[in-house]
Amino acid sequence: MQKTVLVVEDEFTIAMDLQNMLETHDWRVIGPVANVQGALRLLEKELPSVALLDVNLGNELVTPVAKFLKRHDVPFALASAYEKAEQIGGNILAGAPNVGKPAVERSLLATLNRLVG
Amino acid sequence: MNMEDLYRVLRTSHVQAQGIVDTVAYPLLVLDESLCVQAASLSFFRTFKVDRYETIGQPLYELGNGQWNIPDLRILLSDVIPRATAVINYEVEHDFPNLGRRRMLVTARTLHHPDNGSHRMLLTFGDVTERCRRDSARDMLVSELRHRMKNVLAVAQSIARQTATKGRSAEQYRDDFLGRFGALIAAQDLAFADQGEGDLATLIERVFAPYTANPDAVVIEPGAAVELSPRETMALSLILHEMGTNAAKYGALSESGGQVRISWQVDDANTELHLKWTERGGPTVKAPTTTGYGTELIQSAVSYNLQGRMEQNYAATGLESEIVIPLGRTSLPG
Secondary structure: OOOEEEEEOOOHHHHHHHHHHHHHOOOEEEEEEOOHHHHHHHHHHOOOOEEEEOOEOOOOEOHHHHHHHHHOOOOEEEOOOOOOHHHHHOHHHOOOOEOOOOOOHHHHHHHHHHHHO | OOHHHHHHHHHHOHHHHHHHHHHOOOOEEEEOOOOEEEEEOHHHHHHOOOOHHHOOOOEHHHHHHHOOOOHHHHHHHHHHHHHOOEEEEEEEEEEEOOOEEEEEEEEEEEEEOOOOOOEEEEEEEEEOHHHHHHHHHHHHHHHHHHHHHHHHHHHHHHHHHHOOOOOOOHHHHHHHHHHHHHHHHHHHHHHHHOOOOEEHHHHHHHHOHHHOOOOOOEEEOOOOOOEEOHHHHHHHHHHHHHHHHHHHHOOHHHOOOOEEEEEEEEOOOOOEEEEEEEEEOOOOOOOOOOOOHHHHHHHHHHHHHOOOEEEEEEEOOEEEEEEEEEOOOOOOOO
């Protein structure tokens, strides 16, 4: 079955880029979506294999999405410019791998593949 | 005068020392063995807003209604000092009734009398509250700038990857990319300028600066002052740049005598920005049948980044666009 990834990223240039990159490597992208409400709406319909989360979504933090994913045992990675994202987005983000921003394609793909096992 | 000098003087002459203590620039106390104040510098009285008579001869812990009865300081004087001759910059944080919460660096030194074996103690206090506050404000700013810088690099990287290469020469690709990169630079310039607030009129001027060779080509009508967040500034900068590029390729700016008119209004409740773009004097326009990255960029920046909407009317006289974006949403930095 095709692997699916939810992409939460509020900056559209980066979101579109991530989508292209992931689709080129045979992922099916859910989203991308720019805010918490939109992400939760997509998650109600379908749980992805893994999620890729920006931490700071402009006027809100991604934390509620991370909590939802944890409750439903969906692994997630962060794509954040913050070095210690948990200091910004709370403990729920501690331990999640951060592929960084700008993300390096190779390590981004390796991280997502590792998370889905 | 440093501690060593003072130490030497105190050993030889008490009277002389008293005068010297008064000239020391920072708050200083001389305590006897039972921690009663023998001398204090003028700076001590000024800094802690106490006078000489309520201070000299008093036990340290009873000074100023017990304001020096600080657990951390007690530990220093009872446990640390007896085992070391000097303690430098021991940090004490305390709420002083007259001063509020202060962070002090306490330096202490024991002075042993060579003849009778008694000892005294010198204590100095450096108030570093302000310095710590400034340091932490600076740390926050640096971390915020790092975050913003990485973010804008990520945007530049994404644009570089998505700018079309198919059927384009290397020179064309470079120019396309550098045009978009220039819009990012204009936005950053503005966003960093004045406490992160960018101004719409200035942004429009900067983005259309390349077109000013012909003053009639782009007419910017004066409008209401609109403050933009860094995010809004960046999105609008990219949008306006793409619209200019499209006009130069296919629209009014592709012919001499063509004109783009830009105007904007803010609704009465100050919640929505209406930005109008009107092209005249160009070739007859038709709605494009395919959408390139530029068009996608415009539409996504409006709807995805700014949560706004856009109407485009390919009128026979020229393209007419209106962008509506919500204003004043509180935003986190970056």
